[in-house]
Amino acid sequence: MPTFGIRFGAQVLAWIAILTVLADSVAAANGMTLSKQPREALAIPRWLYLATGGATIGASALLASFVTDRAFIYSLHSRSVSLPRMPAVRRWIGVLGQTLAVVGLCLMVFLGYTGPQLPSASLTVLVTFVGVRAGLPVVAYLVGNPWPALNPWRAITTILPTGFYEYPDSFDRWPAIAGILTLVWVEVIFPVSTVPRVLATAILGYSLYTIAGAVVFGSDAWFEHADPITVLFRFYGAVAPIQLRDGSVEIILPGSDLAQSDVVTDSSDIAFIIALIWELTYSGFITTTAGAQTITTVVESPLSAVMAATPLAVLAYTTLLVIGYVVFLAAYWYAGTIARRFTDTYVTSRSIALRLAPPLLAIAAGYHLAHYAGLLVSLSPALTMAVVSPLSPPANPLVLAPPNWFTALSIAFVLVGHLLAIWEAHASAYDLFPSRLAAIRSQYPFVLVMIGYTIVSLWLLSLPGATPPYLG
C-alpha cells in the first residue's frame, strides 16, 4: 500500500517537527490545583518526549493498517468473563452507597458553611474536587462506573413524587452538555475550589436544579439524559473493564466496549464526548502561561476602554470556553463528512461519526488522568484525614508531594489514551464497513482529528503553569 507508506512518513515527519518545536520548553504539569496556583513545571529529556511521541505515531499507524484480520479483532472485543449475578449483594451495595452519599452530601453543604474555610482542610472542597472531580472518574474509566451506586440526588428523588411531564425526546442529551459546560464555567469563574462557602452554595444550587429536573421529568429519564454528572460517569464508565450488561457484571478488555454501537446513539452524545475532551483542554489551557497571556491580552486590549477588567476577563473566559468547544465540535463533524467522501459508501457521515465517537472517550480518559492524577495522589492524605474525622478538622492537613517521574507520567497517560482510541476506532470501522479498504480510509480524518486533540494536550502539558489572571 504505497499511499499508506507516504501518509505514514508524512505523519512521522510532521510529529517530529511539532515535537522538536515543543521540546525546547518541555515540561509536564499536574493540572489545576485547589488553590488555582501555578503548576510546577518539570523538565523532561527531549529524547524521551520525542521517542514516546514518535513511538505512539508508529504504533497507532501500524495498528490502524496492519491488523486486518476481522476474526482477531472480533475475538479481542468479545473476550469477557461474567461474574456471578448476586443481585442481593448489588442491591445492598447500592443502598449502602447511596445512604452514605446522601449523608455525605448533607455534611458537605453543612461543613462548607460552618467548617474550615481553607480548601486543604475543607471536607467540602476535598470531596468535591479530589473525590468527585478527580477520583471517581478515574475509578469510572479504570475499574467501572461507580456513580449509579453513589448518586445522592437520585437517591433523594426516590422518596419524592416524580414524572409530571414526559422528557421531550428532542432534548436528547443536550441539557447534559449545557450542564457540563456550565459546571466548568462555574469552576473557572467562581472561587469554588478555594472558598468552601461558595462551593457549598454551588452544591446547593446544583442539588436544587437536578432534583427539580428529576421531579418534573421523572428520575429515570432525567438522570439518563439531562443530569450532566450522571451522563459524564456513564461515558467515562464505557472505557472501563467492568461493565454491567443486562443485569450481569462482565469483565472485558479495557476500552473494548468503545467499539460497540450502543455507547453513542445520538448526535448529542458526540457533542457530550467532545465537551469532555474540551473541558479538560480548556481548564488545562487557562492554567498555563499561554492561557494567562491570552486573557491578559484581551483584558489589556482597546476593549478595556468599554468595560472594567473583571467583567471583561469573565467575558473572555466565557467566550474562549464557547468558541473552543464549537471549534472542537466542528473539527469532529467535518471529519465525519470527509470520511464519508473517502469511503464512497452508502453509510451516512452521521453514522460514521456516531460509531467513531466512543473511542474519543479513551482520549478523554487519558487526558483526565494526565490532568488529575497528580492532584488526586497529592491531596489523598488530606482527603482521608477530612473523611476520617469530618467534624474535627486536622490542625495541619497533609499532602503527598509526587516525585518528578510521576509528573512526567502525564505524557504517557495522554499517549496511552490516544493509542487505545486509535485501536478502538479501527475496530469500530471494521465493524461498520464491509470493505477493509473503506474501513481503513474512513479512519484517516478521525485519526487526524485525534492527533490534533492529542497535539493540543501534549502542547498544554509542555507549557509552564500559571494562575488564571483576574479571578479572585
Add this chain to the structure above:
Amino acid sequence: MDRRRFLKTAGGLVGVAGVSGCLRRLGFETQSAWRDPPLVEDRPDGVYHPAIVEGMGMYETTTIDGIGVALMHSFPHRFWRVTGTNKTKVVVSSDDSLHLMASAWDAESGTVLPTAVSVDVRNEEGRVSTTNLWSMLSPNMGFHYGDNVALSGSGEYEATVRIAPVQAARTRPFKGRFTEMRTAQFQFTFEPAETYDLPIRRLSKKAGTRGTVDLMQMDGVPAPVAPPKEQLPGRLLGEASADDALFYVTLVTDEQRFSGTDSPYLVVSPRTPYNRVLLPGMSLSMAVERDGQTVMGTGLDGTLDPDLGYYYGTTVDRVERGDTVTIKIETPPQLSRHDGYETAFMDMSAVHFSV
C-alpha cells in the same frame, strides 16, 4: 481525632499494606498542605501586600513585674529567616500545629520590648516543645515573637514564656529596668476548629502591590510602632529611605535625657513605611563629613526609650551646620519576616542627611 493519633492509625493501616514505605521509596514525600501557601508572583523589592493575611487569635495577656506579656496563635505559616544579609525560607513542616506568638512590653509606658523570648509548652504528659521564638515582622501584627510549633493534638496546654533581659541601652526612665529574666505562665486550649475560625483575608487584587494592611488592634497590647515625625524630639535633619525602610534623623541639643551630658545627641528612628513599625535588630554606624573630610565616625547604640520606642543614637560632640551625616546600615534588621516584608529592608544602602 487528633493528628498524632490519626498519623499513627493511618500509618499503621498503610504500613500493613506496605504502601507508605513503598510510596516513600518511589519518591513521594509527605508534606504539610500549607507548606508553601500562595505567594505573589513578581514580588516587588519593598513592602508589598501578600496574597493572604492570616488572622490572629489571643490566648491570654498577663502582667509580671511591670512587663506585659501576651500569648497569641494563628495558622502555621511560612516565614523567612534573616541571618546577616542571607534570607532562608522556613516552610511549614508536616507536624506543625500552630503559629505561636508572643509580645512583651513595659506595662506603664506601653513600650514594646525588643529582647529574646522563649516558650516552653507542656501538657499533662510532660514537655511538648521548647522554642526560642524568632523576632518577627508581619503585615498585620508588626514586630512580635513567633514560630511554628508542633503540639500533640487538641487539648489543654501550659505555656511558660521567658522574657530575657533587654540588651539594648536605655534612656533614663528605663535605667535599671528589664535587667532580669521574667517568666509568665499561660494556660491555653488548643483546638484546630478555633484556628479555622480565624479570619483569612485573600488580598486578590491588591496582592503584589506596594503597601501593606493596617495593623490589628489588639486589646491591651500596645502597637509596636515608632512615634510620628512630629513627635520626635530635637531638630529634624531629614528623612531618607533605604530599601523601603524610613529613617528619620533628629539632633537633640536641649535635652539631657538621652546623652546624660550637655553634648548634642543624634536620634535615628527607622521604621517600616505605611505603619511605622519599629525596626530593631539592625547594626548602624554614622560618620560626619565636613568639606570632604570625615571628622568623626562611630557606631550607633540600639536604645530603648518610653517615648521613642526602640531607636538608634549616639552623642555627637563635633557637629556643625553644613556637615553631612551619613548613616551606614552594617546589617539589615535581623528579624524574621512574614510574606510582604521579606523583600524589603535587606539590601540597604547608606542614607545621608545635612545638618
